[in-house]
Amino acid sequence: MLLGLTVLTGVVYPLLVLGFGQTLLAERANGSPIEREGLVVAHEPIGQGFVSPEYFHSRPSACERPYDGMKSSASQLGASSEALAAQVKARVEALGDEGGAVPVDLVTASGSGLDPHVSPAGALWQVERVARTRGLAAERVRELVLQHVEGRTLGILGAPRVHVVRLNLALDELR
């Protein structure tokens, strides 16, 4: 009986989904790659780390190597943890004084360590730095961020957000 069920649910069922995915939704079933000049530079759902000041930074990642797609991880630190409080403080200091409190998503690690988004507030907070280091008008960069804001699905599901990879790719196009 287990053998029969194994064939049905462990072979036939996944292969049906595989067949459907690879024929009708092939791009998504293979990780939704994003190309630039013929080179795959990202996969839509998976975030990337950015360290240079001229890019918008993603959220802190708790992966051993940040944004390591081979090993998703979270910090698992509790709200009363000394370690978490120290991390948050260090992140706030590392971000420097750009005026005003730091949006919470920029100083907390995501659940997956691969979060592709920051909040619109988190992106706007970085506009000054990005514009300054790139020698661009802050207004142009702010405009670009606002163009990349995704609202809630159907107006209620999820949270407003900005896809950091897409934003940075568009930023590289601005000259």
Added chain:
Amino acid sequence: MSWQSLTEVALLVVLLLLLAPPLGRHLARVYAGEPGRIGRWLVPVERALLRGAGVDATRSMGWREYALAMLALQAVGIVALLALQLAQAWLPLNARGLPAVPWHVALNTAVSFVTNTNWQSYSGEVLLGHLVQLLGLTVQNFVSAATGMAVLAALLRALEPEPREGLGNFWVDLVRGVVHVLLPLSLVLAVALLSQGVVQTLASSMSNAWIDPALAGTVQESALGPVASQVAIKQLGTNGGGFFGVNSAHPFENPTPLSNFLELLAILLLPAAACFQLASSVRRPAHGRALLAAMFALFLPLALFAMRVESGSSPAFGGAPVDAQASELQSGGNMEGKETRLGPGESALWAAATTATSSGSVNAMHDSFLPLGGLVPMFLMQLGEVAFGGVGSGLYGMVLFALVAVFLAGLMVGRTPEYLGKKLGAFEMQMTSVAILLPSVAVLIGTALVVATQAGRSSLQEHGAHGFSEALYAFSSAGNNNGSAFGGFDGARPLADVLLALAMLVGRYGVALPVLALAGSLAKKRAVPPSPGTLPDGGVSFVVLLVGVIVLVGALNFVPALALGPVAEQMGSSVHGR
């Protein structure tokens, strides 16, 4: 908490109320052997499976035979899954050449998937090749869910008014659950998830260049696999074991707010439908509605409370200038361990749904919740996974509490208690008490063994109250077959793996076996027609009585332990100002 989050809760409730009744009626028909117009096309699959295994489908089993068939299947399942993991180095579809899974992790995982717990001692993309994911985990996701549904089907037959000898045929029930319910639903959900960007491939990884030139020289690699097919059944079958280590927080398991909502709905769908299955198969619509109302009455307030708590700021932000206020531009809240696309509201709503049911899949890290936010999923598990509970197991657990409720009411007025017209005797109440108390005993003793031993404490990430919470959460999860975790708890150590595996076995069979014994006894009784003194099995008073019993039992068992964990942590952080 935003109005959007409240609207989402309302939408969830409305969709459940729309979808659960027809699905429940379908369940009742399937287990009565009437697959319906579309289901008829699947009957040849059902027959082939039964004939292939040499099952005499017409043979009705007594409760002992039914239980033995179940145990035999589960024992073989544990051995097979254990063997697959230990032999994975020599098996195909292991492109990354992963070695054998450590024995204690493999044992824990085998027990975990067969008991429908799906506690993740393993981290999917790190330890398991595709063959183990497909032939091991995906298969047991179906089989363990269908087993719970089969036990419920047997119990519901026993509750039919006319006396009967057998409870039905375990193998037939098992196959019908898979073929007519779980498989079609999973296919639909898997396709919907594919459209949102959940991957499904046999490739094991992919790579891309980093965009930031400062990172040039290395590439970003990401694990891939047959994810959509497994995520669909892990959500629908209240299994919860993820393809990836971080479960549905991973962008390849749950890429968009819409995929999140569909997966959330899938967690609650079958357990809610079971109420209408009962209503339909024992022809007591008022009772089915009352059970569902009791489930919502337990789930909704706790869910809303957790959503509110997690939308607040965290003591970990201390005096640092951090803006956690919700606004048009951010969802704010306690974002440690949460994904931006979901925010605190949907993370907390999911946490409540996944622990109200026995799913245990997560889209945010419960360990990083605020103390009272983490108390909610813990308490929901400790209530015994009855609101809404696991597929099948949730409703049979709920029926146990209904028996206690009518028993208490019977004591109050001095009448022999009866449930759906069947008189309850000493044997029935013994079985009920055993089934309700055993999981709690496993939770409390397991927690005590971990915090009292050096080897056990080495699994704890934190000291003090939060460390205690990590242990209490782990055993609440294992003993009630949930599977979610305070992830700081390092379960991948021999002592923790073995103790948790034992707790899972007690939590599963310590309930399922007494329920079958109870069914065997109730089946032989004839229902008596209601008299003026009969306690109505529907209506507000019954719901209040039932909810009261569940909360009372849960509170009596666990308030002392909760006081040492999340409550102490909350008080501590308010005393120290952080």
